[in-house]
Amino acid sequence: MQAFKKLIATVMPLDRANIDTDAIIPKQFLKSIRRAGFGPYLFDEWRYQDIGEPEMDCSQRPLKQEFILNNADYQGAEILLTRENFGCGSSREHAPWALEDYVFRAIIAPSYADIFYNNCFKNGILPIVLTAEQVDQLFQQVLPGYQLDIDLDAQTITTPTGQEIAFDVDASRKYRLFNGLDDIALTLLQADKIIAYEEERVKRAPWLFV
């Protein structure tokens, strides 16, 4: 996994609440057995005028110009600013895969759905939680080219005017994301504890081990 230390990037505002993972990446693209290549289909139904199909070449598809992802002024934005309950619904990790593949490395919102939030950390994406008021303030400030400076180690966002906004993140999630660590390798360091747990559990619930 790609480590996340600092990110200085422009912001794209997506002013809508309860954006679900079906909207982030529609179901037909979940038929892929690969992990990469979902970026061109990110927000497919909001982004294109036609119906997307897996492995379609998107370069010639008619765009819905009013959708912000198609706005030339926000191209290259790596920070997505959005509203509450982002990523609700389906557990599909294809949602963070698509966001990451498109180019988003950080998201700022008042809240996220639990599974989506968790999935972001497995894919080098930092989902930042700010208060609804702080998010509102950023929505008022954001214009094309509006840049934020995100520092995971310091847990701060710095605005162009130098205002510093602090955010919370669990220590263990931060550690893994900051260092881009392989979760499985870390867990396997505790293999002896897992075995000890099983040895004790089999006495209480032997039917789980037959």
Place this chain on the structure above:
Amino acid sequence: MSAKTLYDKLWDDHVVSTEEDGSSLIYIDRQLIHEVTSPQAFEGLRIANRIPWRTARNLAVADHNVPTTDRSVGIADPVSRLQVETLEKNCAEFGITEFDMSDIRQGIVHVVGPEQGATLPGMTIVCGDSHTSTHGASGALAFGIGTSEVEHALATQCLTQKKSKNFLIKVNGYVSAGITAKDIVLAIIGEIGTAGGTGYAIEFAGTAITELSMEGRMTVCNMAIEAGARAGLIAVDDITIDYYRDRPYAPKGEHWFMAERLWHNLHSDPGARFDKVVEVNASLIKPQVTWGTSPEMVVAIDAKIPDPVDEFDLIKQQSIQNALQYMGLEAGQAITGIAIDKVFIGSCTNSRIEDLRAAASVVEGKQRANNVKLALVVPGSGLIKQQAEQEGLDKIFIAAGFEWREPGCSMCLAMNADKLAAGERCASTSNRNFEGRQGYGGRTHLVSPAMAAAAGIAGHFVDVRDWA
């Protein structure tokens, strides 16, 4: 020892280790696997040269992509076919049991798990699917995960998790005739919202819940995720124990008696502390119909579609406007006046035998309305299909102009050939009414099986309570 909630008990029972920031390594008793969220996980194992920690704790079944029509001709869509074949290959390579399309036990993963006794009380259960919350109906801790965690659970039989908060939803009293588990859970979501349970494990309790069959309890827990909670839970009682007795994967002989003793403790202790409590009066719940593009956009059958001008929160106001536009509806319109094009009876929410019985009893001796182009009935598993056929339900549906299909997820998420065309309106027993969920531009109204069946006969939504 202090009083514990059911969730506390399940959590404590599975902690392998805990880190300083409170996140814990949790042991996973059962992983269910399907074709959509697992290929990249198996690929990850191969790349890292890893094998499953405990192969037998995994059970796989293809459900999302499978056709609900004649299986003998295989899967027409080459992309879907490759995904289903990939699951078969991966399971064969890693030695994991899979119920393939020709197996009568094949069906929707969340229907198959309990039916086989592969998911049991007291277990931790995961699956790369958000509706894993279904299995919490048996007093288990069950939650959906992403593909990275599918790989992690395969490789280590554990997951790193942070403990959720405890949320008790008590549904007091009794529902009136014609009100189902689906109406109860939709009413709850309407009350607490789709993010009301975010960060919590929800325990459903109260007489209206304990009165439910296991099937009904699964419907309620299934939609905990639509209230934002990864896990929904219901305490174990005799209904739970009786349901699991003699299931193929349930403990046998001495182990069964041992399990039974242990499982009877799977309830919240008197005086256990919850971080949040909501009480609902069951007797006030009416048949529910969603009108918008989020499950929280739900009203009773006798209500009207809300007007965005009555909403003071500007973000919510915008959401209502977006939803009305997408759904092709007007504020103030009566729900009973909404005509439908299709009916879908199925999904991990409502495809179990009692759902099919409820729908069949509504359509028996009647005919699908002329404006309803298609009414699909998709059983949750091959065994449910067989049982329904033994009871003659298939004949009732077919005589009424409903189609009787093979088991799978089908039009709940339209990954196979069953989907809505743009602008088509569907009375659906599934769980999500998101934009495009049942097909590009499709319009979904979530209802109970009896309500969906009645809409298929009437051609528009009707109140099943006074409609027979």
